[in-house]
Amino acid sequence: MKKLFAAIALCAVVCCAGAAFAAYPEKPVHVIVPSTAGGGTDVMARLLAKFGEKYLGAPMVVDNMPGAGGMIGFTAIAQAKKDGYTFGCLYTPHLTAHVSAKRAKYTLDDFDYIGNLVTDPGIIVVPGNSPIKDLAGLADFAKKNENCTASTSGPGGDDDFARLACQSDLGIKLRAVPSKGSSAAKANVMGGHVTVGFMNVSQVEAQVKSGEMRALAVMADKRSDKLPDVPCTAELGYPTMVSDSSRGFAAPKGMPAEAIAKLREMFTKTIADPEFQEAAKESLIINEMDAEKYKDYLVRLQKATDLAFEVAPW
Numbered sequence: 001m002k003k004l005f006a007a008i009a010l011c012a013v014v015c016c017a018g019a020a021f022a023a024y025p026e027k028p029v030h031v032i033v034p035s036t037a038g039g040g041t042d043v044m045a046r047l048l049a050k051f052g053e054k055y056l057g058a059p060m061v062v063d064n065m066p067g068a069g070g071m072i073g074f075t076a077i078a079q080a081k082k083d084g085y086t087f088g089c090l091y092t093p094h095l096t097a098h099v100s101a102k103r104a105k106y107t108l109d110d111f112d113y114i115g116n117l118v119t120d121p122g123i124i125v126v127p128g129n130s131p132i133k134d135l136a137g138l139a140d141f142a143k144k145n146e147n148c149t150a151s152t153s154g155p156g157g158d159d160d161f162a163r164l165a166c167q168s169d170l171g172i173k174l175r176a177v178p179s180k181g182s183s184a185a186k187a188n189v190m191g192g193h194v195t196v197g198f199m200n201v202s203q204v205e206a207q208v209k210s211g212e213m214r215a216l217a218v219m220a221d222k223r224s225d226k227l228p229d230v231p232c233t234a235e236l237g238y239p240t241m242v243s244d245s246s247r248g249f250a251a252p253k254g255m256p257a258e259a260i261a262k263l264r265e266m267f268t269k270t271i272a273d274p275e276f277q278e279a280a281k282e283s284l285i286i287n288e289m290d291a292e293k294y295k296d297y298l299v300r301l302q303k304a305t306d307l308a309f310e311v312a313p314w
Contacts, residue, residue: 024084024256024258024259024262025056025057025058025084025085025259025262026058027058027085028058028059028060028061028085029056029058029059029060029061029084029085029086029087029263030060030061030062030063030085030086030087031045031048031049031060031061031062031063031086031087031088031089031249032063032065032073032076032077032080032086032087032088032089033045033062033063033064033065033073033088033089034065034066034070034071034072034073034074034076034077034088034089034090034091035064035066035070035073035089035091035181035182036064036066036180036181036182036183036184037064038181038182038183039181039182039183039203040118040120040182040200040202040203040247040283041089041091041247042062042064043202043283043284044089044117044118044247044283044284045062045089046062047276047279047280047283047284048060048117048249048267048270048276049061049062050279051270051273051275051276051279052266052267052269052270052276055265055266055269055270055273056262056263056266066180066181067180069094069097069098069153069154069155069157070091070094070095070098071094071098071103071104071105073088073089074088074090074094074095074098074104074106075104075105075106076088077090077111077250077251077252078105078106078110078111078252078253079105079106079110079252080251080252081252082252082253082254082255082256083255083256083259084251084255084256084258084259084260084262084263086251086252087114087249087250087251087252087263088249088250088251089247089248089249090111090247090248090249090250090298091245091246091247091248092158092245092246092247092298092301093157093158093161093245093301093305094153094154094157094158095298096108096298096301096302096304096305096306097157097305097309099302099305100302100305100306100309101309108295108298108299108302109253110252110253111250111251111252111253112250112251112252112253112254112255112260112291113248113249113250113291113292113294113295113298114248114249114250114251114260114263114264114267114291114294115248115249115264115267115268115288115289115290115291115294116246116247116248116287116288116289116293116294116297117247117248117249117267117271117284117286117287117288118202118245118246118247118248118284118285118286118287119244119245119246119247119285119287120200120201120202120203120244120245120246120247120285121200121201121218121219121220121224121243121244121285122158122159122162122198122199122200122201122218122219122220122242122243122244122245123198123199123200123201123204123208123215123217123218123219123224123227123230124138124162124166124196124197124198124215124216124217124219125189125196125197125199125204125207125208125213125214125215125216126138126189126195126196126197126213126214126216127189127190127191127192127212127213127214128190128207128211128212128213128214129192130192130195130214132195132196132214132216133214133216134216134217135170135216135217135233135236135238137216138166138170138172138196138216139170139171139172141195142170142172142173142174142195143171143172145195146173147175148172148173148174148175148195148196149174149175149176149177149193149194149195149196150163150166150174150175150176150177150194150195150196150197150198151177151179151185151188151189151193151194151196151197151198151199152176152177152178152179152185152197152198153178153179153181153182153185154178154179155176155178158200158243158244158245159185159198159199159200159243160176160198161243162198162219162241162243163176163198165219165240165241165242165243166198166241169238169240169241174195174196177193177194182199182200182203185197185199185203186199186203186204186207186213189204189213190207190212190213196216197213198243200244200245201218201224201226201227201285202226202283202284202285205226205227205283208227208230209227215227215230216230217230217231217232217233217236217238217241218230218231218232218233219232219233219241219242219243219244220232220233220234220242220244221234221239221242222234223235224285225285226285246287246297248289248294249263249267251263264290264291268290271286271288
């Protein structure tokens with residue numbers, strides 16, 4: 001009889017625990033953004049949080065954790081409590097560059113992937129009143145002026161890779177001026193504090209259209225639908241001067257299967273939501289990848305950045 005009661009009690013505990021998690025989420029879910037408020041990654045996360053909470057069934061609270069080229073936020077995501085109530089944004093190539101440079105406190109295996117939302121082409125911009133009109137003009141200006149500067153997001157980022165590619169293809173020298181977030185980088189360009197800026201299309205679309213910045217080229221093999229009048233580097237004769245940044249979401253490895261499944265479901269349904277798509281088209285360049293494809297993309301990128309750091313370590 002005692003064994004029977006013990007078995008019943010154990011069953012009750014298990015059932016209650018299962019029922020408790022079946023109610024997931026029971027409280028707000030936090031979304032770590034490894035950058036400052038107002039930047040492209042932050043805008044993406046806030047849009048997902050706004051439209052995704054109806055599919056998740058709970059509010060999503062954005063926590064900005066900028067610094068160290070995203071590494072503070074990436075580490076916080078990887079080391080977060082594995083209870084289903086924290087996930088966050090990843091962006092490339094910073095994510096893999098820190099691993100390649102052997103300064104990261106995480107590896108790609110420390111995450112459970114939710115999906116990629118954005119792939120944002122790189123773009124080369126100058127102040128709206130700059131005498132530089134195109135890439136040929138940038139090359140000529142830089143060869144005549146030894147102290148040309150370039151605003152970037154910091155060593156090992158896509159913007160810095162873009163600067164190096166531009167230097168190599170144009171045969172010029174551009175001294176990097178790292179900025180804390182895209183908002184600061186834009187301010188440096190618009191204020192004329194740097195010669196040129198290496199950023200992403202979504203970050204500067206509005207400023208290019210307003211005339212506060214002039215776009216010299218989109219760093220891709222085709223023009224961007226966001227800025228169709230801006231030539232791409234491939235058509236200008238520089239097919240290897242290519243740069244982009246992906247932005248997606250992941251959770252700490254090892255959270256309950258029910259939680260990661262719910263987050264992935266929320267992600268998929270939100271992207272398919274017509275209201276989200278309407279809001280996102282103003283600021284995001286959507287390139288959806290599911291969890292498996294996103295992980296595969298990052299694994300391939302990790303190999304590429306490992307090779308890049310062998311040539312030009314930071």
